[in-house]
Amino acid sequence: xxxxxxxxxxxxxxxxxxAVKKPHSERASALLPTQAEAIARAKELAGQGEIHIQGxxxxxxxxx
Numbered sequence: 164x165x166x167x168x169x170x171x172x173x174x175x176x177x178x179x180x181x182a183v184k185k186p187h188s189e190r191a192s193a194l195l196p197t198q199a200e201a202i203a204r205a206k207e208l209a210g211q212g213e214i215h216i217q218g219x220x221x222x223x224x225x226x227x
Contacts, residue, residue, distance in 0.1 A: 170212030172205040174198065176219070183208060 172192075173184045181201035182191035185208075192208055195201045198219075205214045217223050 170210050171215065172209040172212060173215045173217070174201045174205050175217045176221070 171186055173182075173186070175182050175184060177191065177194065180194045180196055181198050183193040183195070183201050183205045184191050193201065193204045195204060198216075202214065202216060205216075215223055
């Protein structure tokens, strides 16, 4: 996550939930039960930044 902009947002699996995190943050901005809810929250937080979504397989998908 070192080359990401401050307003980028990551959606990552955290236990049974999905976390919405900013680069270099220790804690999640939000912890939600579904990936879809986490993506919606990430869109609210990202502004002009990019959203990086981790798949259920643990890999990040290319941004479209």
